Amino acid sequence: IDLSLLFIEEDIDKKMALDVAKYLIVYLRRSGGQSQFSPLLESQAAENSVVASVHSYILGNPEARHTLESISEHLNMSPRNLTRIFKKECGMTPMNYVNDARIDFARRYLESTxxxxxxxxxxxxxxxxxxxxxxxxxxxGITPLEYREHFRSSNEDIELN
Incomplete structure (x- = not known):
């Protein structure tokens, strides 16, 4: 990915490389030691799955202070059962998923406001x-300030969904 971004920057321009990096959600030409990061990905689970229910609940209430207890209560499940099923379906804990969602929401605000x-x-x-x-x-691996400096949209407003 980094090599492709370098080619785009050299062949077209830096703005295009930045747009592609933002689309792919990677840091523009990252240093070798920096890990990739991605936004909250849409759940591939069936509509009636636990993951889909958590996904809908979190996206519908981004400003809420979600906890394992509040999510499990909303789904009428025990925290232990929710964690077990969620981890099996999604490969991460519900709270890691919530934190990924929080980062994704914050990224959008940092980029567009x-x-x-x-x-x-x-x-x-x-x-x-x-x-x-x-x-x-x-x-x-970076601060919100660093993220804003690298990904701030100067020419266009990004729609927050």
């Missing part, structure tokens, strides 16, 4: 700007 980090954190169900920073660094 000048909103402050505290406001973004609240809209993503996080308690503070520091919580946003911690989850960003832990998952993506």
């Amino acid at each position: 000048d909103m402050g980090y505290k406001d973004i954190a609240q809209r993503c169900g996080l308690e503070s700007a520091e919580a946003l920073r911690r989850i960003f660094v832990r998952r993506l």
Whole structure:
């Protein structure tokens, strides 16, 4: 991917390479040690699966402070059973999935708005700007400020869905 982005930048221009990187959700020409990251992926599960139910609930309430208990209560399941089924279907825990969703929501705000980090954190169900920073660094290896500097859309507004 990195080599392809380099070719696009050399053959076309840096903006096109950045657009492709944003589409693929990778850091433009990452350093060799940086891991790839991706947004919350659409669930491939059947409509009536636990994963699909959690996915719909989280996307429908992005500003909520989701916990394992609140999600399991919403689905009328025990936290243990929810975790077991979710991990089997999705390969991750429900809370890792929630954190991926929070990062995806935050990414969109960082790319398309000048909103402050505290406001973004609240809209993503996080308690503070520091919580946003911690989850960003832990998952993506960069701060929200660094992400905004690299992926900020200067020419167009990105629609938040």
